[in-house]
Amino acid sequence: MxxxxxxxxxxxxxxxxxxxxxxxxxxxxxxxxxxxxxxxxxxxxxxxxxxxxxxxxxxxxxxxxxxxxxxxxxxxxxxxxxxxxxxxxxxxxxxxxxxxxxxxxxxxxxxxxxxxxxxxxxxxxxxxxxxxxxxxxxxxxxxxxxxxxxxxxxxxxxxxxxxxxxxAVPVLAEASRWLQPLCGDHSPEALLNMCGGAPLAARDLLDDGRLEARLAFAKDLNEMANGQMFSLQAASRWMDAEPLLLIEALLTWLQSASRQEAQTQSIQLMDDEQALMAVLHSVGVKLRFRLYDKLLQSKAQLLSGANPNQQLLLEEIAMDWQAMMATRKPMRPAI
Ligand SMILES: [Zn+2]
The missing domain is CATH 3.40.50.300 (P-loop containing nucleotide triphosphate hydrolases)
Structure with missing residues (x-):
């Protein structure tokens, strides 16, 4: 040994x-x-x-x-x-x-x-x-x-x-090299981006359907943006996922949107995430920051062990997202 x-x-x-x-x-x-x-x-x-x-x-x-x-x-x-x-x-x-x-x-x-x-x-x-x-x-x-x-x-x-x-978070190339043999068909860079570059967090995403839960969440947010799903319906679909996982995912996407706009670096994303970026770019920066701050508070609340009501928390995220989508121009087609 x-x-x-x-x-x-x-x-x-x-x-x-x-x-x-x-x-x-x-x-x-x-x-x-x-x-x-x-x-x-x-x-x-x-x-x-x-x-x-x-x-x-x-x-x-x-x-x-x-x-x-x-x-x-x-x-x-x-x-x-x-x-x-x-x-x-x-x-x-x-x-x-x-x-x-x-x-x-x-x-x-x-x-x-x-x-x-x-x-x-x-x-x-x-x-x-x-x-x-x-x-x-x-x-x-x-x-x-x-x-x-x-x-x-x-x-x-x-x-x-x-x-x-x-x-510190390792440089992307080094982390990718380490992750590559563990991540099958997935792009190591895209996985790392989902986790702020943290290699072990990226590896853990591959366990227990966490990656799937995250991508399903991105898909739901896209559908809400297109008016194909509404907040309460979305929130009920998220009940089985870990709230922290969803909050961290949305925080990362909001960060990625800002990084893309600042053009600091190219970011590798999975398809549903890429579609979500287009949605986020059509929302005002201030509104995105407001949502970001609110999510940070929810994250702190979850981490503090305060045990907030999960259903209310998810419904609030869904309603905030829907409200943010309603501000987009051009307005989404009425259903
Ligand atoms: Zn020894």
Whole structure:
């Protein structure tokens, strides 16, 4: 078995982390931040394996030793991962108290103790406060890795006690090269564009019918633009999809329309998306920005775990879209 290796676009970040670790200059608290789907959690895993490995190679864990075996089995006593017990919910104070207990003990294998919290912004205030002490006065040989897509939602006191490691979206050519063998007949560039260039998010689109749901959504929006479907009918068709997926799709299309108009770069799109671009170009920029802001708010609401009424949310999106379509010139033919 081999160790977990960084993705190709992570080499620079990886080497920098390794060098600092080998020189004894890696701080005990690191905040891995950047867009969803660029591999932050993955690199944290690589780093945990490397730090705990009993016979590390120059740039990766050995993948063979007792420690590497235990990590693979998910039973390494010196590695703790903390995530919400239920997806989309908070990391609770009890979970952090348990983690503090772990961090307060001596390591079982005589080396480091590593904690990974993901997503770190899911810590509620009490949980974050409970973690502060360990970030302020860590015991020796402790590494706390906080993973966050939205570091601005973390308490400032948490942020200030960690060193930020920013994960950028890789350049398109590199991400495409990696994605190509995984995406069958689909264009890797079009998939990447759907996900703001985040390669793992693009890969995940191919799972569980997410891509199909997204393209069906584009088709419905086109039909609404042509007066072939109305808002409530559309909203009821979207009930089976994840609202976040639809909101993110529409956000990306609105961005793509603006990028096309600014002609900053050519954008590869799938057919239904291309048709949608023509529709968006016929709508005033201000209205598009207004919809964009509103969608961002809905997205934040969904991510905060507030659990908004899904049907109302979808109906509102559908009605906003229909209202926006009614402003187009020339007006769509009356039905
Ligand atoms: Zn090893």
């Amino acid at each position: 081999s160790a977990t290796l960084p993705y190709p676009w992570q080499q620079e970040t990886w080497q920098s982390l390794l060098t600092r670790f080998q020189q004894g200059q890696l701080p005990h608290g690191l905040l891995f931040n950047g867009s969803a789907g660029v591999g932050k959690r993955h690199l944290a895993q690589c780093l945990a394996e490397f730090v705990l490995c009993l016979a590390p190679q120059s740039d990766a864990a050995c993948g063979q030793c007792k420690s590497c075996e235990l990590i693979r089995a998910g039973t390494h006593p010196d590695l703790q991962s903390v995530s919400p017990e239920e997806s989309g919910k908070a990391i609770k104070i009890d979970q952090v108290r348990k983690l503090n207990g772990f961090l307060g003990q001596t390591s079982q294998q005589g080396g480091y103790k590593v904690a990974i919290l993901a997503p770190a912004e899911a810590m509620n205030i009490n949980a974050a406060n409970a973690l502060l002490k360990n970030l302020e006065e860590p015991s020796a040989k402790t590494l706390i890795l906080l993973i966050s897509d939205a570091p601005n939602r973390l308490m400032a006191t948490i942020r200030s006690r960690c060193q930020a490691v920013a994960f």
